[in-house]
Amino acid sequence: MNVERIKGLKFHKKQDVAIVGAGITTFKRRLNETGKELSYYAAKQALDEAGLSIKDVDMVVMGSAPDAFDGVHMKGEYLLDGSGGSDKPYMRVFVGGGTGVFAPIAGYWHVASGLADVCLVVCEEKMSSCYPHPQSAFKYIWDPILERPLKPNLIWIFALEMRRYMYVNNIKHEDIALVSVKNKANALDHPSAQLAARITVEDVLNSEPMALPVRRLDVSPPSDGASAIMMVASHIARQLTDEPVWVNGVGWALDTTWWTNRDLYFPRYVAEAARMAYKMAHITNPRKEVDVAEPYDPFDYKELHHMEGLGLAKKGEAHILTREGITARDGDLPICPSGGLLGVGNPIAATMGVKVAEIYWQLAYRAGKRQVAKEVTTGIAQAWGDLMQIGTVMVLSNKR
Amino acid sequence: MKMDMDMDVNIKKNYPSYVRGREIKAEDIEEGRVSYNLHKPNIIYSFTAGQAISKFLNGLKEGKLLATECYSCNRTLFPPRIFCEVCFRPIDKWCEVKDSGVVETFSISYIDPDAKPLEKPIIVAVISIDGASPKMGIMHILGEVEPEDVYIGMRVRAVWKPESEREGSITDIMYWKPAEGD
Amino acid sequence: MTFNEKIVNVRELKHVEGKIELYWIYTSGEAGDKFFKALKDEGKFLASKCSYCGKTYFPPRIYCEYDFSETEFIEISGEGRVRAFAVATLDSYEKPLENPEIYAIIDLDDTDGCIVHLLGEVEIKEVFIGMRVKPVLKPKEDREGRITDILYFKPS
Ligand SMILES: [Zn+2]
Numbered sequence: 083m084n085v086e087r088i089k090g091l092k093f094h095k096k097q098d099v100a101i102v103g104a105g106i107t108t109f110k111r112r113l114n115e116t117g118k119e120l121s122y123y124a125a126k127q128a129l130d131e132a133g134l135s136i137k138d139v140d141m142v143v144m145g146s147a148p149d150a151f152d153g154v155h156m157k158g159e160y161l162l163d164g165s166g167g168s169d170k171p172y173m174r175v176f177v178g179g180g181t182g183v184f185a186p187i188a189g190y191w192h193v194a195s196g197l198a199d200v201c202l203v204v205c206e207e208k209m210s211s212c213y214p215h216p217q218s219a220f221k222y223i224w225d226p227i228l229e230r231p232l233k234p235n236l237i238w239i240f241a242l243e244m245r246r247y248m249y250v251n252n253i254k255h256e257d258i259a260l261v262s263v264k265n266k267a268n269a270l271d272h273p274s275a276q277l278a279a280r281i282t283v284e285d286v287l288n289s290e291p292m293a294l295p296v297r298r299l300d301v302s303p304p305s306d307g308a309s310a311i312m313m314v315a316s317h318i319a320r321q322l323t324d325e326p327v328w329v330n331g332v333g334w335a336l337d338t339t340w341w342t343n344r345d346l347y348f349p350r351y352v353a354e355a356a357r358m359a360y361k362m363a364h365i366t367n368p369r370k371e372v373d374v375a376e377p378y379d380p381f382d383y384k385e386l387h388h389m390e391g392l393g394l395a396k397k398g399e400a401h402i403l404t405r406e407g408i409t410a411r412d413g414d415l416p417i418c419p420s421g422g423l424l425g426v427g428n429p430i431a432a433t434m435g436v437k438v439a440e441i442y443w444q445l446a447y448r449a450g451k452r453q454v455a456k457e458v459t460t461g462i463a464q465a466w467g468d469l470m471q472i473g474t475v476m477v478l479s480n481k482r
Numbered sequence: 483m484k485m486d487m488d489m490d491v492n493i494k495k496n497y498p499s500y501v502r503g504r505e506i507k508a509e510d511i512e513e514g515r516v517s518y519n520l521h522k523p524n525i526i527y528s529f530t531a532g533q534a535i536s537k538f539l540n541g542l543k544e545g546k547l548l549a550t551e552c553y554s555c556n557r558t559l560f561p562p563r564i565f566c567e568v569c570f571r572p573i574d575k576w577c578e579v580k581d582s583g584v585v586e587t588f589s590i591s592y593i594d595p596d597a598k599p600l601e602k603p604i605i606v607a608v609i610s611i612d613g614a615s616p617k618m619g620i621m622h623i624l625g626e627v628e629p630e631d632v633y634i635g636m637r638v639r640a641v642w643k644p645e646s647e648r649e650g651s652i653t654d655i656m657y658w659k660p661a662e663g664d
Numbered sequence: 665m666t667f668n669e670k671i672v673n674v675r676e677l678k679h680v681e682g683k684i685e686l687y688w689i690y691t692s693g694e695a696g697d698k699f700f701k702a703l704k705d706e707g708k709f710l711a712s713k714c715s716y717c718g719k720t721y722f723p724p725r726i727y728c729e730y731d732f733s734e735t736e737f738i739e740i741s742g743e744g745r746v747r748a749f750a751v752a753t754l755d756s757y758e759k760p761l762e763n764p765e766i767y768a769i770i771d772l773d774d775t776d777g778c779i780v781h782l783l784g785e786v787e788i789k790e791v792f793i794g795m796r797v798k799p800v801l802k803p804k805e806d807r808e809g810r811i812t813d814i815l816y817f818k819p820s
Contacts, residue, residue: 108503114516115503116693122727123502129732131497136732153521153688163729211688217597218686226529227539227680228561229621231653233595238606238621241589246608249587249634273501293591293606294629307503338567342608342619343559346587443497450496504694511689517700517809522687531678536671539678576669650678 096196100319100326103132106435109427118164120308128310140198142167145185147430179467183474207429250347251398259286261382269421276427305427309435331363331477352391352473560614579613625657709742722777784816
């Protein structure tokens with residue numbers, strides 16, 4: 083059959099989408115609350131900030147990573163009551179670590195399409211339930227025939243990617259460790275933080291080896307936690323606040339699952355996702371047009387890797403921006419002002435609270451002590467996951 | 483300076499204004515200070531290898547590495563598959579590739595899959611295979627080499643189990659060893 | 665073409681066995697912790713009442729599912745009425761049970777909630793929907809703060 087080829091993506095939206103509230107629980111290695119209770123805390127806080135009640139919510143999106151962490155199959159359904167989805171259209175989305183930005187992207191579809199005027203997005207993770215260690219759950223993401231017999235730990239793929247990134251761009255571990263130093267210090271100002279600390283590059287380089295080049299302080303911790311955001315149509319936003327934060331672009335892309343068949347030095351998946359989001363948001367020069375960013379930083383090198391994928395730095399040059407202080411909270415391009423996953427914690431999907439929610443608070447000038455020094459108009463949040471293959475990107479702005 | 487003043491006016495309340503969640507320690511569970519339920523299910527799967535990987539595993543038993551070729555993009559795909567995921571068409575041909583290759587990247591792992599320390603660290607690498615298309619590689623273990631001697635670009639060769647012990651598994655190759663000058 | 669080289673002898677098709685070596689420890693949460701501690705230490709049943717709509721949750725929760733208000737804990741008797749029941753003759757591995765077990769949904773008095781549990785000290789043919797039942801607990805020293813601290817419900 084002959085069909086007319088559609089060149090590029092088309093972005094016809096029914097209505098503009100704004101974020102008007104966000105919520106986050108504390109992030110800790112182990113919390114007593116059930117996943118439902120954590121979801122409730124975060125959702126309630128987002129509703130309160132927006133000045134809405136659960137009865138105002140049309141639809142609910144839940145984001146949560148593999149069921150193996152919480153140890154509850156049909157986790158989406160299990161979390162329904164705590165996330166306010168009872169008696170409503172409700173869906174769960176999941177793309178591994180990319181979920182923290184993918185769940186709000188799904189919320190965006192709901193509102194932009196006109197299906198909903200008010201959509202609550204809740205993300206939850208309770209990794210501490212999983213024994214002998216949360217990392218044990220990752221044994222089952224590997225190919226059961228070609229990879230699992232080698233007894234891999236999840237850290238391996240990141241170590242392999244980090245080594246390749248360092249080799250191709252000739253980057254030293256010292257340069258990468260600066261990211262961990264910066265983010266853990268930024269997290270001192272985040273009330274949810276699990277691993278906020280003042281550390282030095284030497285601390286990182288001398289920390290316990292896990293899978294070299296990855297050492298203990300290069301890595302974010304497993305965490306329990308939840309987060310939520312309120313996404314509404316423009317006519318609702320107008321009634322709630324004078325300063326909504328608009329979602330101007332969304333993008334996501336996946337690279338092949340045959341991860342040993344591609345060069346790992348550059349995150350093509352992030353570059354493709356960013357291309358889609360920038361096109362939608364009419365951004366042509368991200369380095370100039372983006373004021374603040376929260377790229378996904380489960381490992382220190384990942385922040386740099388993702389900055390390059392997002393076009394915030396040239397290939398192999400992100401570490402120079404870090405070294406020169408440009409990515410500090412008072413720098414020209416603040417990166418991970420929240421403290422990121424390295425400092426605040428990594429409850430996989432719930433990292434929405436330090437990515438999308440943080441950019442929302444920054445652009446609404448509500449980040450308090452974490453507020454970046456420069457004037458901000460446009461910010462981006464990005465997450466990444468699966469077998470180093472998905473990039474998820476959201477462009478936010480306090481101007482439409 | 484003007485900007486700084488504006489900023490002060492602009493910065494509103496510190497959000498989130500509060501965070502909830504009661505932190506507990508492993509001991510709180512071990513010593514029963516919080517109520518909990520423990521469940522150890524017995525779950526076993528049988529993973530079928532399918533057409534391409536079955537043939538590949540049978541090849542390992544014979545000491546051969548099998549790949550497939552796509553005539554459309556001219557790639558030699560390794561590990562083999564029955565369709566080309568780029569051209570999205572069936573594969574044209576089987577072929578044999580060499581049991582040697584190049585280290586694309588590597589790591590020295592001090593931990594097992596449960597994040598427990600290993601007695602002796604192991605070296606893991608992505609190895610691109612000679613005879614396959616560029617960057618077509620697999621993940622495997624390196625041996626007969628010290629961690630400090632491994633480098634990206636190092637040539638390596640497979641060390642096979644004796645034929646009688648091979649069972650058609652990826653571990654029929656015990657590890658890959660340096661092959662400089664081979 | 666691959667399709668000409670398809671493996672037809674099923675013996676040549678491989679499979680790999682894999683065991684999921686995970687286990688889980690589930691905390692009972694803020695509401696669950698209160699509930700199980702009261703059951704274990706005092707043999708008491710707790711429910712929680714929504715401060716806004718008055719709906720009473722059993723097992724208790726810290727929030728109301730429908731209006732997202734907070735709740736207050738209240739003590740209830742633990743007695744109730746059978747809403748539905750089923751007789752299990754096989755165990756979870758589908759092996760026949762020597763003594764069939766009666767499972768029931770029990771609506772708890774003074775709550776809008778219910779519990780799924782075993783019935784005991786009653787013959788199958790005597791059970792009926794609407795039957796009043798009360799809980800039988802393990803002796804205090806054997807209780808662990810789990811749902812199995814309730815042995816079963818019996819006719820009252
Ligand atoms: Zn209520």
